Amino acid sequence: MIARQTTVQTDGSAQCGMHAGERCALCKVRPVSICAALDSKELCALDALAQQSVFEPKSTLFIQDEPASTVFNITEGVVRLYKLLPDGRRQIVGFALPGDFLGLAMADRYGCSADAIETVRVCRFSRIAFGAFLDEKPHLLRRLHEFATHELSLAQDQMVVLGRRSAEEKVASFLVGLQNRLARIGAVSATVPLAMSRQDIADFLGLTIETVSRTLSRMAREKMLVIVPGGVRLLDPKRVEALAAR
Amino acid sequence: MIARQTTVQTDGSAQCGMHAGERCALCKVRPVSICAALDSKELCALDALAQQSVFEPKSTLFIQDEPASTVFNITEGVVRLYKLLPDGRRQIVGFALPGDFLGLAMADRYGCSADAIETVRVCRFSRIAFGAFLDEKPHLLRRLHEFATHELSLAQDQMVVLGRRSAEEKVASFLVGLQNRLARIGAVSATVPLAMSRQDIADFLGLTIETVSRTLSRMAREKMLVIVPGGVRLLDPKRVEALAAR
């Protein structure tokens, strides 16, 4: 049940003149979406708080209801966030991609469990230290609040998907949503890479693995997409988007 | 499509020596759950920004995707928050009770539509003015951020309900969840008052009105509850909670 976690050498020399909005392979801290709120001095201060680590596939980052000690920023790989019911049913509440924060709630305990689907690289912050840093930078807190409300908006969209859409619409909106998120972090492609298993997709969409499989097959048969190893290529994006339309 | 909104006389004389955490019938501002973060001087400053209004049953507070001009704090009544699909299907993403904030996302546009189920009293703040006030009070922003993440947590719990629970479990968790929220704002009772229609409950739980009705009838037949005018009385709270168990 304990995260099998490998802390990478801290590489304390990784100083860099990173500009706001720019990515930098040397910096430990690469929170793509908040750096706009920080100047380079602040980024370096944040960098000093960061620890890099790597999580192997299937290893656990944190577990629901356990004390929240750490804030994570993903630099590489995909993480699934989920809740379990007592009888073992699982609902995946989201997939976290590079650039995303985990544990931002700054609550005492984690609200859900998280584990690595692929090999995942993160930088970690002590929740206490991160909170203190935040107290010094109200504009950063503001930015983070915007993040949290964006997450809320995503969650509400997913409530619509879970409550009011057919299996085919669910799968279509999943594919389109994932493609859009990947595009926003720079991975543009007609082929949507699916790091997660069919079971993960099913548990995200409130379906069974068989229904996901059948639905993808049917969409392939109807020339909307082709199933390729490790993902799906959209042949008729228009038609898929129409199904996903909100 | 425009909110039929009646602005009540502003009652500018409503000054009071309200203490943190205390409720006050005279103050315009009674944001039950944030006042802990404000001293009485700050509360008076916030009070000066507030405008009271009343919304008639079925009137609209705001509409999804329209420019967000106003932040609301509910002082009385129940509001439904929902998203519509192009074909008219509706998903209610939450019910807002007295003490709750609406429009807190501080985003440019509202993420969902909101309308009054009963007669609703609110106090309104200009989003701009509220944002400026927030910039002066980082600790208040912090509090608000905690709120937003609590909302997120509620939304994720609801995702589990929508994706992984049977009709009976959905209805049970709705009743228990509502009862708990009412208890937290001081309305403790074995009878859960249901201000919302069966259609509203159905659209919240991802069911049809018929299934909600049948499920309540069955639970009544099995002596778990009695259906009373305007609500439901739990006869066997233990059994209902067991169905709702997370």
Added chain:
DNA sequence: ATCCCACATTGATCCTGGTCAATTCGGGGT
């Protein structure tokens, strides 16, 4: 009181997606 109308309940039937079961596929190890 009576009518009206929206809301709620109940019943009969249908259909989407779940369940159970049998293959098939694909990657890794020897």
Added chain:
DNA sequence: ACCCCGAATTGACCAGGATCAATGTGGGAT
């Protein structure tokens, strides 16, 4: 090459909840 094992696909059947339709109920207007 071969086997192995977990993941995915496909098929046959089932059931929970949706749909369609009829009936009941309660509050407001006249």
